[in-house]
Amino acid sequence: MKVGVIGTGYVGLVSGVCLAAKGHEIKCLDVRREVVERLNRGIPHIYEKGLESLLSSVLAAGRFRAEIASVEALKGCEVILIAVGTPSTEGRIDLSQVEAASRLAGSYLRNQTSPCSVIVKSTVVPGTTDAAVRGWLEAESGRKMGDFGLGMNPEFLREGEAVEDFMTPDRIVLGGETPGTWDALEKLYEAWSCEKLRVNSRTAEMIKYANNAILATVISASNELANAAAAIGGIDIYEVMAGVHADKRWSPLLPDGERIRPGILTYLWPGCGFGGSCFPKDVQALLAKARDAGAEAAILSSVLRVNREQPHQILAILKRATGPLRGRRVLVLGLAFKPETDDVRESASRTVLADLAGEGALVMAHDPMAADNARRSWPELGVQYVSEWEPCVAQAAAVVVVTAWREYLKLRTSPLREELRGRVLFDARRLFSKQDFPGAVYLTIGNRPLERQTP
Numbered sequence: 001m002k003v004g005v006i007g008t009g010y011v012g013l014v015s016g017v018c019l020a021a022k023g024h025e026i027k028c029l030d031v032r033r034e035v036v037e038r039l040n041r042g043i044p045h046i047y048e049k050g051l052e053s054l055l056s057s058v059l060a061a062g063r064f065r066a067e068i069a070s071v072e073a074l075k076g077c078e079v080i081l082i083a084v085g086t087p088s089t090e091g092r093i094d095l096s097q098v099e100a101a102s103r104l105a106g107s108y109l110r111n112q113t114s115p116c117s118v119i120v121k122s123t124v125v126p127g128t129t130d131a132a133v134r135g136w137l138e139a140e141s142g143r144k145m146g147d148f149g150l151g152m153n154p155e156f157l158r159e160g161e162a163v164e165d166f167m168t169p170d171r172i173v174l175g176g177e178t179p180g181t182w183d184a185l186e187k188l189y190e191a192w193s194c195e196k197l198r199v200n201s202r203t204a205e206m207i208k209y210a211n212n213a214i215l216a217t218v219i220s221a222s223n224e225l226a227n228a229a230a231a232i233g234g235i236d237i238y239e240v241m242a243g244v245h246a247d248k249r250w251s252p253l254l255p256d257g258e259r260i261r262p263g264i265l266t267y268l269w270p271g272c273g274f275g276g277s278c279f280p281k282d283v284q285a286l287l288a289k290a291r292d293a294g295a296e297a298a299i300l301s302s303v304l305r306v307n308r309e310q311p312h313q314i315l316a317i318l319k320r321a322t323g324p325l326r327g328r329r330v331l332v333l334g335l336a337f338k339p340e341t342d343d344v345r346e347s348a349s350r351t352v353l354a355d356l357a358g359e360g361a362l363v364m365a366h367d368p369m370a371a372d373n374a375r376r377s378w379p380e381l382g383v384q385y386v387s388e389w390e391p392c393v394a395q396a397a398a399v400v401v402v403t404a405w406r407e408y409l410k411l412r413t414s415p416l417r418e419e420l421r422g423r424v425l426f427d428a429r430r431l432f433s434k435q436d437f438p439g440a441v442y443l444t445i446g447n448r449p450l451e452r453q454t455p
Contacts, residue, residue: 106140175204334403
């Protein structure tokens with residue numbers, strides 16, 4: 001199929017390249033000339049594992065091209081995917097980019113005679129596709145839905161694993177408003193054999209939000225339990241969660257006694273909160289939409305509150321263990337909101353850096369992929385970004401691991417392990433154990449030793 005993808009962010013570019021790899025003819029549209037030129041040279045403007053090599057292969061095969069967004073660029077498209085950003089503005093979803101993309105698609109539909117379906121792939125609140133997007137398309141095209149197809153096809157891509165997730169999905173949700181739309185989506189995903197769910201567009205939109213909201217709730221629940229355990233004292237929340245994981249409803253037992261360890265368990269570990277481009281804004285957008293519809297959504301509100309406060313746990317625990325931080329060097333390892341991405345949006349690291357700087361600490365920071373993005377995004381923090389982190393360990397009174405990059409596992413090898421003797425290691429993602437660092441002060445979330453009490 002000939003497919004136009006409006007938007008070249010994490011969703012649009014990954015979707016376009018992967019669809020091209022499956023044999024479709026793809027045009028990815030962007031308003032930024034420098035991005036278009038880079039993509040046509042085979043250089044992605046975002047980091048995503050496996051993306052650059054796959055982009056090179058589909059360019060060489062002639063199945064992918066980037067173009068400046070225009071009606072002419074959409075010529076011949078049977079499907080148009082809208083994959084632009086939907087940021088949060090004052091707690092509500094900002095649909096300005098979706099509107100612009102919809103009006104561009106509508107202008108194309110005005111003189112289109114062959115069937116064409118417009119599919120929203122951006123994450124939008126329920127009721128957006130069949131109401132707002134439909135209205136923009138009809139206004140610009142002068143035609144009615146049915147003359148063109150309209151649907152919603154949510155993405156379930158984890159940053160850092162997006163290419164793999166697209167190529168080997170666990171399900172594909174086909175949200176449609178007309179029979180022709182479902183037919184077009186079936187053809188688009190014909191090469192995939194996973195479960196495909198045919199629903200209307202509102203249900204498709206809600207599936208995406210429900211998915212993210214439930215995962216975010218599990219994370220915040222784990223963090224709140226960790227904070228309670230630390231307040232009580234004498235409890236290691238990781239031992240607690242290991243006991244929870246052993247429940248057969250989370251980890252089913254096989255007849256031979258082995259356990260199935262499903263991926264959901266990775267969300268049932270405490271840390272310093274969730275971030276990125278999806279969970280924070282999606283939970284907030286769903287909360288606002290639910291309240292507009294008359295639902296209280298108290299749990300969603302609490303999920304966001306717990307997550308906002310969670311990164312502050314690091315400074316509070318550090319100060320209890322070390323005393324004042326003014327004038328002392330602290331090395332923060334990890335700036336991306338998760339490993340295998342350069343995305344710093346809503347990263348807990350920003351709060352950690354701001355808290356430390358606010359205490360007068362001399363902050364050094366490192367990330368193998370996201371340092372440049374952090375430097376551009378957080379210029380006000382006054383942080384020293386370092387390209388080589390290992391020599392900084394010996395200079396730091398405390399080392400704080402915020403992002404679980406595998407590179408930081410080097411800390412438990414000589415000579416870095418020896419250099420940590422007498423220093424503080426705060427392991428916010430529990431990459432290590434206390435036994436890995438004899439002689440160091442090992443701190444983590446959800447584990448406060450019980451103070452000795454006077455008889």
